[in-house]
Amino acid sequence: MTRRHEILAAAAEVFAQHGFRGSTTRRIAEAAGVNEVTIFRQFGSKEALLREAMVHMTDSAGLVVLPEIPSDPERELTEWSESFIQHLRLRSSIIRKTMGEIEERPEMSECASSVPTEASNELCKYLVALRRQGRTAEKFDPKTAAAMLMGAIFADAMGRGMMPDVYPQPKDKAAHMYTVLLLRALGVEIGSRRTTNKQAKRTKQLSA
Amino acid sequence: MTRRHEILAAAAEVFAQHGFRGSTTRRIAEAAGVNEVTIFRQFGSKEALLREAMVHMTDSAGLVVLPEIPSDPERELTEWSESFIQHLRLRSSIIRKTMGEIEERPEMSECASSVPTEASNELCKYLVALRRQGRTAEKFDPKTAAAMLMGAIFADAMGRGMMPDVYPQPKDKAAHMYTVLLLRALGVEIGSRRTTNKQAKRTKQLSA
C-alpha cells in the first residue's frame, strides 16, 4: 500500500521532469527508493504505472468554489483566479509534459483536461448568475468570457518563467489584474457589493 | 543545399509529432527520404540538426503588423489577433512539444519565445498609442492587457482541440470575440473610427 503510493508519487515527479519517454523505469525506481523489478510486479508495465499516476494526480485538484449567488464579484472572482493560477503553477511542469504528448498518448491527456473543463463550467455559471442579477452592463457570451480569463491565467502560469518581458507585473498580482480586466469587459461595477437580502430580492424579481 | 532543407523540414515535422526523444534519426531520415548516415555527415549530431531546424522555423513568423497610429481599433486588432491565432494553430504541435521540453532543453525553447515576446511588445505599443489618443476610458497596464489578449488566444489555440466543451464558439470567431472583450475592458468605443487628421490633432494636443 505505502509502497504503491511512494512509487506513484515518484512516477509523477519523474514524469513532470522528463515526460513519458524520459521516465525510464530505472529513474522512477531510483526516485522511489525501490528496486526496478518491484514496479513491474506492482503495476505490470511502465504505461500502466504512469496512467495510474496521472489519474491519482487529477483527483487532488481542490479548487476554490464560487458562490452560487455572487455578492462581491471582484473579491470572489479574484480569490477563484488566484487559486486557479496557483493550481496551474504548482503543476506547470506536468501540464506542459502532458500537453506535449496529446498526439502520442491521448488517453493520458484526456484525464488532465477534466480540471479546466469543470473550472470553465463553474466560472461560467457564476458569470451567468452575475448577469441575472443585472450587474453586467454589456452583452457577452459567458463561455467566451470564461475562456478569456482562464486562458490568460493559463498562459501566465505556463509562460511567465520563460518570458519575463511579457510578464513584468508581480507574480502575485497577475490573477487580480486579469480578473479586473474581465469584470470591466463585462461592465461590472468594480468594488460594488450586494447584501444577500438585496440579492434574494433581485433574483426573485428577475426570475418572475 | 536542397538536401539540407529537405532534412530540416523533415526534422521539424517529426519533432512536431514525437518531440525530441521521439525524433529518432531513423525516423527523420525516412521522412526526408534520405539515408540515415547523411544526417550525421550533414549536421554532425541529432541535437545539432534539431537545433538548426528550430532556428530555421522561427525565422518564418510573418505576423500582421499593427499600425503606428490606431484608426479602427476593432478592425485592426481583430486582424492582428486572427493572424496571431492562426500562426499558433498552425504550429500548435511543435509549440506543445517545445514547451514540454523547456526544462530539459532550454536553449531550444528560448528561440521559440522570441515570437510571442515581440508580439507582446507590438501589441503593447498599439495599446499605449490608443491611450495617448484618449480613446481608452479606463486606467490599465498595457503589458497586462496585452498578456490577457495573447494568453486567451494562446490557450484557445492550444486547448480547443482537446476541450471542445470549453470552446463551443466557432473557431473563426474566437479571435474577434477576445478582441472585443479586451477593447471593452479598456473602455474603447467599439465600431468607432478616427480619421488621420483628427488623430494628428489629438496626438499633438495630448503631448503638449
Place this chain on the structure above:
DNA sequence: TGTGTAAGCAAGTAACTACTTGCATTTGGG
C-alpha cells in the same frame, strides 16, 4: 513457530538508440 506475500538482488534478453566505418555509386563543375 510456520507460512505466504511482498520485496530485494543479480543477471539476462531482445529491441532500439545515436553514431561510426568502409566501400560503392552518383553527380556536377572545370
Place this chain on the structure above:
DNA sequence: CCCAAATGCAAGTAGTTACTTGCTTACACA
C-alpha cells in the same frame, strides 16, 4: 573526361530501454 564532393548501402559498436527469471530475504499474521 576527371576528379572531388555528396550520397547510398551494409554492417557494426556501445549504450539504453522495457521487461523477465530465479533465487534470497524480511515481515506480518495465525
